[in-house]
Amino acid sequence: MNQHLHPDRLFPAAEPLRSISRELYDSITALPIISPHGHTDPSWFAKNQRFSDPSALFLTPDHYVLRLLRSRGLSYDDLGVPRKDGKPVADPQSAWRLLAANYHLFAGTPSRLWIDHSLQFAFGIETPLNSETADKIYQQIAARLGDADLLPLALLDRANVEVIATTEFALDPLTHHSTMLERGMIGRVRTTYRPDDVTDPSRPAIVENLHRFAALTGEDISSWAGLINAHRQRRQTFRQFGAVATDHGVPNAMTADLPMSEKQTLLDKILSGQHDAADAQLFRAQMLTEMAMLSVEDGMVMQIHAGSARNTDPLLFAERGADLGADIPTATDYGNGLRPLLGRFGNEPNLRLLMFVLDETTYARELAPMAGYWPSLMIGPPWWFHDSPQGIRRYLDQVVETAGFYNLAGFNDDTRALLSIPARHDVWRREVCGFLARWVAEHRLSKEAARDIAGHLSYQAAKDAYRIS
Structure with a gap:
C-alpha cells in the first residue's frame, strides 16, 4: 500500500494516543460531509457529465x-x-x-x-x-x-456529501443553479452570494459592473439607498437557490461606519471612476458593514476571508487570469478592523459572522478572544495555506483554550477540486481525533466527551454555523 495511505496516517505515533485516536476516528468516519463553502464548478452538478x-x-x-x-x-x-x-x-x-x-x-x-x-x-x-x-x-x-460511479453526482454520493455549496459573484446569471432548481437538487447543492465584483473598487471593471448590477436588479444604484436595495434584492434571489451565506474576499478586515452623506460622496467618486486606493479601501470597509446590516435582516451567514494579496504576478494574470497560485498571505488586524462593524451590529442576535484568516499570529491574539466574547462571531477553520495537518494542529492549539470547541465553525474545504473534498475532510477528522486523544490521555476530557466533540467538529458544527437545517 502507498505509505501515505496507511490507515493510521496522521495519528500520533505513540501508544495509547494512537489507539485513542483510532477509536475516536472510527466513531465519526461514517458521518456525512457538510461542505458549506467551496468553489467547485456548478456546471459539474447541473450537467453531470464526465x-x-x-x-x-x-x-x-x-x-x-x-x-x-x-x-x-x-x-x-x-x-x-x-x-x-x-x-x-x-x-x-x-x-x-x-x-x-x-x-x-x-x-x-x-x-x-x-x-x-x-x-x-x-x-x-x-x-x-x-x-x-x-x-x-x-x-x-x-x-x-x-x-x-465517476460522474460528479455519483462522486458526491460515494463521498457521502450531504450538502455542498458553490460560490457565485453578484452578477452571475445562476444558470446552472436554475437547472438544478428545476430538477429538485437545490438543498444538497447550494450557491453562496459573493458580491466582490460590485463591492471592490480595485477591480478594473467596477464602474461597468455597478451599472450592470443596476440593470440586473432594476435599482438606481447612483444613490446609496438604491445600491443597498440592489444587494438586498440580489441576496433574495440567491436564497431562492439555497444560499445560506455570503462570502467576502478582502485584502484586510477593515470595516467602517460612515454617516450617510459621506457614504454618498464616496459612491459618487466610485461611479465617476475617479477613486484612488484609499477610496477603494474605504468603500470595501463600508460595504462589509452594510453586508452585516443585511445579514441582520435576512439571517444569511457572513463569511470574511481576509488577508490575501491576490494575483501578485502581473505577467501570469495578464496571460491566463486569476486564481492560479500567485496569491500571498498578508498580516491581518481583525481586532481593530471589525471594531466599527461590531460596534454597530455585534450584539444583534441574527448576525452570524465567520472569520477566516491567513495570518496565524491572530489566532490566539485576536480571533479566539473575539469569538470567546462576541455571540455573533465564530472562527472559520484553517484556510488555504494552512488547510494542512500541521496547520490544523497549530489552529487547534491556539484557539480552543480561549474560544472553546463550540465557537468553531467546524470544517469547510474551500476547494475547486472535486476529488479533494473527501480527502480534506478526512485530514481534518484525523487531526481533530489526534488532538482530542491527547486531551483524553491527559485526563482533560473523558473519552465520551471527546467522541461528542469529534462528531460535532466533523459534522454538526458546520451545519450549526451555516444555519443549514
Missing part, C-alpha cells in the same frame, strides 16, 4: 499544485494551463507526465495527501505516481472517467 481527462481532474484546476511546480521553474504552458490569447499549450497527457516526473516535489505538502487519497478513493490506485508509472495511471484514470 470529466474530460486526468489532468483536468487533478492538475489544471488546482492552484496548490500549479504554484509549487511553477516555483521549480516549470512552465504553465507545459502544464496545459489555458492562455487568454488562445495560443497552444501542452496536451493533457504531456502535462500529466510532467506532473508525474515532478511528483516528488510534493513530499510533505497537503497536496500530496489529497492526490494520493483521491487516486485511491476514486480509482483504487495505490501505485506511487512517478515518471515510470505516469502513462499507466493516466490510462487507468482515462478509461474510467465515463463510468457512472
Whole structure:
C-alpha cells in the first residue's frame, strides 16, 4: 500500500494516543460531509457529465499544485494551463507526465495527501505516481472517467456529501443553479452570494459592473439607498437557490461606519471612476458593514476571508487570469478592523459572522478572544495555506483554550477540486481525533466527551454555523 495511505496516517505515533485516536476516528468516519463553502464548478452538478481527462481532474484546476511546480521553474504552458490569447499549450497527457516526473516535489505538502487519497478513493490506485508509472495511471484514470460511479453526482454520493455549496459573484446569471432548481437538487447543492465584483473598487471593471448590477436588479444604484436595495434584492434571489451565506474576499478586515452623506460622496467618486486606493479601501470597509446590516435582516451567514494579496504576478494574470497560485498571505488586524462593524451590529442576535484568516499570529491574539466574547462571531477553520495537518494542529492549539470547541465553525474545504473534498475532510477528522486523544490521555476530557466533540467538529458544527437545517 502507498505509505501515505496507511490507515493510521496522521495519528500520533505513540501508544495509547494512537489507539485513542483510532477509536475516536472510527466513531465519526461514517458521518456525512457538510461542505458549506467551496468553489467547485456548478456546471459539474447541473450537467453531470464526465470529466474530460486526468489532468483536468487533478492538475489544471488546482492552484496548490500549479504554484509549487511553477516555483521549480516549470512552465504553465507545459502544464496545459489555458492562455487568454488562445495560443497552444501542452496536451493533457504531456502535462500529466510532467506532473508525474515532478511528483516528488510534493513530499510533505497537503497536496500530496489529497492526490494520493483521491487516486485511491476514486480509482483504487495505490501505485506511487512517478515518471515510470505516469502513462499507466493516466490510462487507468482515462478509461474510467465515463463510468457512472465517476460522474460528479455519483462522486458526491460515494463521498457521502450531504450538502455542498458553490460560490457565485453578484452578477452571475445562476444558470446552472436554475437547472438544478428545476430538477429538485437545490438543498444538497447550494450557491453562496459573493458580491466582490460590485463591492471592490480595485477591480478594473467596477464602474461597468455597478451599472450592470443596476440593470440586473432594476435599482438606481447612483444613490446609496438604491445600491443597498440592489444587494438586498440580489441576496433574495440567491436564497431562492439555497444560499445560506455570503462570502467576502478582502485584502484586510477593515470595516467602517460612515454617516450617510459621506457614504454618498464616496459612491459618487466610485461611479465617476475617479477613486484612488484609499477610496477603494474605504468603500470595501463600508460595504462589509452594510453586508452585516443585511445579514441582520435576512439571517444569511457572513463569511470574511481576509488577508490575501491576490494575483501578485502581473505577467501570469495578464496571460491566463486569476486564481492560479500567485496569491500571498498578508498580516491581518481583525481586532481593530471589525471594531466599527461590531460596534454597530455585534450584539444583534441574527448576525452570524465567520472569520477566516491567513495570518496565524491572530489566532490566539485576536480571533479566539473575539469569538470567546462576541455571540455573533465564530472562527472559520484553517484556510488555504494552512488547510494542512500541521496547520490544523497549530489552529487547534491556539484557539480552543480561549474560544472553546463550540465557537468553531467546524470544517469547510474551500476547494475547486472535486476529488479533494473527501480527502480534506478526512485530514481534518484525523487531526481533530489526534488532538482530542491527547486531551483524553491527559485526563482533560473523558473519552465520551471527546467522541461528542469529534462528531460535532466533523459534522454538526458546520451545519450549526451555516444555519443549514
